[in-house]
Amino acid sequence: MPDTTSIMLVGVGGQGTVLVSSVLSKGLVAAGRDVKMSEIHGMSQRGGSVSTQVRYGDVVHSPIVGKGGADVLVSFESMEALRWLEYVRPGGKVIVNDYQIPSAPILIGQRDYPTDVIGILTSKVDTTAIRAFDIASELGNPLAMNLVLFGALVEATGLTDIDWESVISSTVKKTTVALNLAAYRAGRRALVDGEGLALKEHMR
Amino acid sequence: MIRLMTGNEAVAQGAYEAGVCFAAAYPGTPSTEILENLAKFKADVIAEWAPNEKVTLESVIGASIAGVRALAAMKMVGVNVAADPLFSVAYTGVNGGVVLVSADDPGLHSSQNEQDNRHYATFAKIPMLEPSDSQESKDMVKAAFEISETFDMPVLFRMTTRVCHSKSLVTLGKRKGTPRRLCPKDLSKYNLVPALARRQRPRLEAKLKKLAEYSETCEFNRIEWNSPKIGIITSGISYQYAREVFGDSASYLKLGFTHPLPKEKIRAFAAKVETLYVIEELEPFLEDQIRQLGIACIGKDRLSNMYEFNPAIVAKSLLGIESPVISYDPATLPPRPPVFCAGCPHRGFFYELGKKARRRNLMISGDIGCYALGYNYPLEALDLCVCMGAGPSMAHGAQKIFSKFGDDRRVVATIGDSTFFHTGIPSLIDAVYNKSNAIICILDNRTTAMTGQQDNPGSGFTLQGEPTKIIDIEAVVRALGVDHVRVVNPRDLLGVRRALTWAFELDEPSVIITKYPCTLAKHVSEEHDESRAMTVLEAGCIGCRLCLNVGCPALSFDRGSKKAQIDANICDGCGVCSYTCKSAAMVLGELADA
Numbered sequence: 001m002p003d004t005t006s007i008m009l010v011g012v013g014g015q016g017t018v019l020v021s022s023v024l025s026k027g028l029v030a031a032g033r034d035v036k037m038s039e040i041h042g043m044s045q046r047g048g049s050v051s052t053q054v055r056y057g058d059v060v061h062s063p064i065v066g067k068g069g070a071d072v073l074v075s076f077e078s079m080e081a082l083r084w085l086e087y088v089r090p091g092g093k094v095i096v097n098d099y100q101i102p103s104a105p106i107l108i109g110q111r112d113y114p115t116d117v118i119g120i121l122t123s124k125v126d127t128t129a130i131r132a133f134d135i136a137s138e139l140g141n142p143l144a145m146n147l148v149l150f151g152a153l154v155e156a157t158g159l160t161d162i163d164w165e166s167v168i169s170s171t172v173k174k175t176t177v178a179l180n181l182a183a184y185r186a187g188r189r190a191l192v193d194g195e196g197l198a199l200k201e202h203m204r
Numbered sequence: 205m206i207r208l209m210t211g212n213e214a215v216a217q218g219a220y221e222a223g224v225c226f227a228a229a230y231p232g233t234p235s236t237e238i239l240e241n242l243a244k245f246k247a248d249v250i251a252e253w254a255p256n257e258k259v260t261l262e263s264v265i266g267a268s269i270a271g272v273r274a275l276a277a278m279k280m281v282g283v284n285v286a287a288d289p290l291f292s293v294a295y296t297g298v299n300g301g302v303v304l305v306s307a308d309d310p311g312l313h314s315s316q317n318e319q320d321n322r323h324y325a326t327f328a329k330i331p332m333l334e335p336s337d338s339q340e341s342k343d344m345v346k347a348a349f350e351i352s353e354t355f356d357m358p359v360l361f362r363m364t365t366r367v368c369h370s371k372s373l374v375t376l377g378k379r380k381g382t383p384r385r386l387c388p389k390d391l392s393k394y395n396l397v398p399a400l401a402r403r404q405r406p407r408l409e410a411k412l413k414k415l416a417e418y419s420e421t422c423e424f425n426r427i428e429w430n431s432p433k434i435g436i437i438t439s440g441i442s443y444q445y446a447r448e449v450f451g452d453s454a455s456y457l458k459l460g461f462t463h464p465l466p467k468e469k470i471r472a473f474a475a476k477v478e479t480l481y482v483i484e485e486l487e488p489f490l491e492d493q494i495r496q497l498g499i500a501c502i503g504k505d506r507l508s509n510m511y512e513f514n515p516a517i518v519a520k521s522l523l524g525i526e527s528p529v530i531s532y533d534p535a536t537l538p539p540r541p542p543v544f545c546a547g548c549p550h551r552g553f554f555y556e557l558g559k560k561a562r563r564r565n566l567m568i569s570g571d572i573g574c575y576a577l578g579y580n581y582p583l584e585a586l587d588l589c590v591c592m593g594a595g596p597s598m599a600h601g602a603q604k605i606f607s608k609f610g611d612d613r614r615v616v617a618t619i620g621d622s623t624f625f626h627t628g629i630p631s632l633i634d635a636v637y638n639k640s641n642a643i644i645c646i647l648d649n650r651t652t653a654m655t656g657q658q659d660n661p662g663s664g665f666t667l668q669g670e671p672t673k674i675i676d677i678e679a680v681v682r683a684l685g686v687d688h689v690r691v692v693n694p695r696d697l698l699g700v701r702r703a704l705t706w707a708f709e710l711d712e713p714s715v716i717i718t719k720y721p722c723t724l725a726k727h728v729s730e731e732h733d734e735s736r737a738m739t740v741l742e743a744g745c746i747g748c749r750l751c752l753n754v755g756c757p758a759l760s761f762d763r764g765s766k767k768a769q770i771d772a773n774i775c776d777g778c779g780v781c782s783y784t785c786k787s788a789a790m791v792l793g794e795l796a797d798a
Contacts, residue, residue, distance in 0.1 A: 012540065025371060029208050036337075037208070038370040040313050046577065047757050048542035061447040063337075063370035066516025068527030083540070085532040092530075103540035107760040108582055108752045111538035124530050142773075 004057035005157070006065045010084045011076025012101050013050050016146035019172070020074075021052040023150060027159070027167040028056045038063040047104070049080060074153050076132075076146065077101045078117040085124065093126045095152050095191075097145060099133040128152065128191060135186045144176075144183035151187020209374045211367040214338035215277075215305060216241030217374065218345035220249060223382030225272035225300070228252045228260045230626065231655035232279030233314040234368040235307035239277055240658075243667045248379065253658060253667045256592070256626040257282035261289045261304060265358075268300040269394055271385040273349050277305040280321045281591065285627070291328045293358050295404040296394045297411075299385050301352035303345060305361045307368050310485045311512035316572065316591065318510070320486035325360045325463035329408055331415050332360040332463035333424065334440040338372040344424060344460060355411050355418070360463070364485065366441045366512065416464040424460025427473055431455065435477025437470065437490060437501070441513075442483045448515040449523070454481075465493055474499045481522060485513050544577055546758040547776025549649050549720035553694040554578035555754050555780065556701050557616065557645075558585035564708070565613045567602055571595035571628070573620040574654045574722075575647050582755045586618065593627025595619040599642040600635040600713075607640065614708060616643045621677060622652040622660040629680065635713040636685045643707040644686075644715045647694070648677055649722040657725045681715045688714035695720060697783040723776055737775035737793045738782065740768050744789025751781040751790060 007024070009017045018039055025037045039052040053064050067086045074095045075081030081096040088094060096118060105111040114120075121127040130152050132145035147168065154164060165181055172180045209217065215238050219227065227249055229239035243251035250267075254260040257278045267274040278286060283306045290304065306324065309315040325332035333348050335341040341363065348359040392400055419425060434454035438446045439462050446456065457473040459465070474480050474494070482491040482503035491503040506521045507513070519525045544551045554575070561568060561584070570576055570586040571594060578586040588598055599617035606613045619628045624646050635642045652658040659665045661675040681689050688710050692699040700718065707714040737758075747766040751759060758775035761768055770781075772793065782790040 013542070025208055029206075029373065034373065035208060036370055036372045038366060040365070040369065046542035046545055046574070047540070049540040060372075062444045062515050063366060063372065063441075064514050066514035066527065068529040069514075069516055079537060080540070082532055083534045083537055086529045086534065088530055090528050090530055102760060103538055104543050104580070104755060104757065105538045107757065108755065109749065109761045109763075110581075114537060120532070124532065 004055055004060050005072075006070045007054045007072045007074065007153070007157070008065075008070040008084060008087055009052045009054070009074045009076070010080045011050055012080065013047050015050075015076040016143065017050055017052050017076055020146050020150045020153075021054050023164070023167055023171050024054050024153070026171060027162045027164055028054075030167065031162050034058060034060045036060045036063040049083060051084060072153065072157060074149055076149060079103075079114055081121055082114065082117060085121070088125055090125075093128070093156055094121055095128050095130060095149060095156055096121060097132045097149055098129045099131070099145065128156065130187065130190050132187065135190060136183050139179060139182050139186060141179055144179050147180045147183035148187035148190070151184040151189070152191045155188050155191035205376045206373050207376060208371045209338045210237065210369055210371050211335065211338050211341040211363055212237035212369070213241050214341035214374050215345050215361070215363070217376060218342035219275045219303070219349075220245050221342070221377045221379050222301075222346040222349040223273055223380045224249055224275050224349070225382075225384070226250045226264065226267035226274040227277070228254045228263050229277040230254055230257045230260055230282055231652050231658045232282050232307070233655055234309060234365040235277050235279045235282075235305060236655045236658065237368075238305060239667060242275070246668055251667050253660060255661055257285040258288060261286040261293070264302060264304075265289060265293050268298045268302045269387060269391065270299070271387045272300040273382055274300055275303045275305065278307070279315065280306050280308040280319055281315060281317065283321055283324055285592065287324070287328075290324070290358070292396055294328045294330045295396055295401055295408055297356035298352055298358060299387065300382075301349035302358040303348045303352060303361050304358055305363060308362065308364045308486070310364055313365055316589065318486065320489060321360070322362055322462065322489040323487065325362070328360075329412055330358055330360050330463070331355065331461070332362055333460060334362050334462050335367055335460065336440055336443045336458075337367065337370070338374045340460065341367065342374050347424070351418075355415055357411055357415070362440070362462075364441055364512070412464060416467070419461050419464050419466040420468050422461040422466070425466045425469060426458050427469070428456040428458060432476055433478050435473060435480045436483055437473070437480065437494065438483040439490060440485070442485055445513050445515045445518045446483045449519045459490065462490070465490070467497055470494060471497060471499065474501070483507065483518060483522075541580060542577060543580065543755060543757055544574070545723050546756055546774045547723035547778045548574070549694045549718065549722065550575050550578065550647055551583075551754055551756065551778070552697050552780040552783070553645070553647060553700055553718050554583040554585040555784075556697055556704060557618075558583045560704055561585055567599075567613055567615045569595050569599040569602065569615055569617045571617075571619040571623050572654075573623055575618055575620055578618065580755065582753045592623055593619070593631050595623070595631065596628055596642065596644045597631035597634050599644065600631070600638065600640045603640040603642040604638070614641075614643065616645060618645045618647055620653070621646065621648040621650065621662045624677060625661045625675065629684070632681065632686070632713075632715070633684055640713060641711050642713055643704070644713065646677055646681070646715060646717045648717055648719045649725075651722045651725045653722040653724065657722060678717055681717070686713055686715045688712060689717070690715075691717045691719055693720055694718035695778050695780060697780065723778075734772045735793055736777035737772035738770050738777055738779060738790055739772070739793045740770055741789045741791060742767055744787045746787050746789075748786065750784045750786065754780050754784060756781060
């Protein structure tokens with residue numbers, strides 16, 4: 001359906017992609033959109049690669065897109081953006097967390113973490129890199145990096161007319177509302193201020 | 205009220221609204237959340253984890269006979285376990301409505317095969333419904349109870365991963381109070397001794413005829429007319445993919461009640477369209493039956509019978525249209541396989557077993573659960589994984605043959621606690637009764653871990669949170685006649701090693717129980733405590749990399765400093781790595797500070 005927007009959220013099990021997709025879906029429903037969201041459970045909890053899709057529009061049929069179908073890819077980990085890149089349509093956008101989680105073959109020294117991930121992404125697609133881990137750490141807890149990325153996603157998709165702060169407040173644990181709101185705001189600022197663009201030089 | 209729900213949540217809601225009074229399941233992806241959500245309606249619904257799927261369905265049949273609406277939920281391979289009562293309850297019929305949810309897993313996201321359980325409907329001769337989204341999941345499960353009671357049949361409710369685990373909008377309704385039906389004194393209808401079963405046989409055929417008539421008028425088998433150039437017959441999630449690809453350029457016969465099929469409706473639809481596509485994931489279930497009606501169609505000649513679809517696959521297969529993609533080959537990336545969590549009690553056990561396997565001629569017969577990850581590098585301590593409960597029984601069969609032919613190969617079975625209760629007990633009985641010296645290791649992590657830490661008969665709590673008896677695995681094993689039993693802490697690698705060495709010397713079946721709770725279950729309510737993490741003493745580490753052989757996600761090797769390093773954000777402090785360190789450089793963080 002031409003009026004449907006497809007967002008793909010990918011990362012590593014335990015990074016909080018599901019929380020972000022549920023905040024996103026709730027806000028879109030409150031704004032009167034038809035929404036479908038699909039996630040894969042199972043082995044993902046044990047540090048495997050995870051993906052969630054959220055699609056919204058007037059009427060959404062399929063909960064998922066195939067290769068070349070996503071308008072926006074949000075990757076919570078650098079290398080995972082490359083793993084799922086084929087799912088982004090040419091002309092789409094990638095928001096990538098400039099943050100590496102080495103997978104098992106890398107940890108045991110069998111393989112190397114790929115070099116210049118963000119450079120490769122930038123050469124192929126409209127890419128915004130966000131240092132969400134650092135930003136969330138500065139706010140007091142690196143686990144809030146998922147809401148930093150969500151803030152960036154809100155700016156990238158132009159979904160700024162939805163009252164996300166109240167959606168976040170009613171979704172996350174009560175004790176973490178302040179932290180998550182701060183992370184969300186920082187993520188939006190990071191995108192607006194163009195902080196992401198300078199990051200190519202700062203690859204860790 | 206409108207809410208965004210997964211298909212599984214919607215099934216639970218629909219069953220609740222339909223007045224279901226009893227529900228049972230054995231956890232299995234992608235079905236698990238159905239019972240977890242039904243369990244929340246404590247005041248109205250008895251919701252239980254059964255030890256396996258056969259018991260699940262049998263308890264549901266019992267509840268139905270006693271007069272209430274009852275639901276059984278399981279993943280598709282679970283229906284194989286429940287097949288025995290399933291085929292027979294088709295003969296007996298029901299009292300309160302019976303719905304059996306089969307959650308299929310096209311694409312094998314978390315399953316050992318890709319079977320298409322729609323064939324159970326034709327095989328067991330029972331009606332079947334297939335929802336396409338969450339609203340339909342709710343509406344159809346309510347209809348399924350009506351159909352079950354109207355036609356006196358259990359209903360197969362067939363879902364797939366993308367319906368179970370996708371969220372879409374659902375309008376909530378109120379619970380319909382369904383009074384308990386009379387449970388008659390004469391229960392011969394439910395007695396399938398041959399003389400009585402023979403009488404039920406023609407009744408079953410008569411019911412199927414009536415169901416075939418119902419299928420023609422059933423609201424879930426609907427035609428959406430657009431252009432007559434292309435006609436599409438489809439069901440389940442494939443309907444959504446078809447709509448996405450063809451939009452309003454095609455007409456649809458959208459089938460929700462898929463056994464028995466509405467043959468006249470299919471004929472009438474096919475006669476009015478120029479080209480007929482049949483779009484369905486997995487086997488040509490609809491297509492074969494449509495072709496039997498003498499209707500030509502395009503289906504599995506272009507669409508694969510393997511793995512799950514998406515709109516791009518349907519467009520490419522049927523229209524030859526390929527979406528442009530950004531070229532990057534993900535196969536060049538280091539893979540990211542799932543691994544045992546940091547602190548997982550299975551790690552130490554598989555590390556020691558893997559060491560034995562490299563020194564001795566071993567076969568390791570695994571089972572279904574997290575511990576199947578013991579197969580992965582660097583642990584590499586698992587050879588076989590076939591189905592629930594097969595670990596000990598395959599081990600027994602193999603060990604008998606190795607022994608008979610003088611082959612010195614020994615067989616070790618690994619099975620989890622929940623799997624042991626599921627079907628592992630008869631497997632162990634086999635080894636005892638038929639006398640092999642298989643070494644059976646029960647990895648008791650006090651929970652059903654893989655599916656998300658559900659309670660089980662060994663955990664001390666029911667699904668609805670009531671304290672209950674803890675079935676003592678060691679006592680069960682001894683009562684079955686195993687004379688050689690050892691219980692070890694799997695984080696104590698020396699203890700594990702000694703137990704394995706002890707078992708290898710025995711000529712009779714032996715059982716090693718490794719007992720330690722799942723690290724995820726333990727931390728559900730706890731914050732991560734970095735002070736409990738292990739640390740590497742830089743001066744001590746000689747860069748030998750032996751510790752990396754435990755395959756822990758918290759442990760890595762720094763190529764710059766040529767030292768092992770531990771990520772305190774992840775490390776659980778289990779200490780398994782310290783057993784591998786020849787220079788005693790891995791210590792608990794607090795000791796390093798002292």
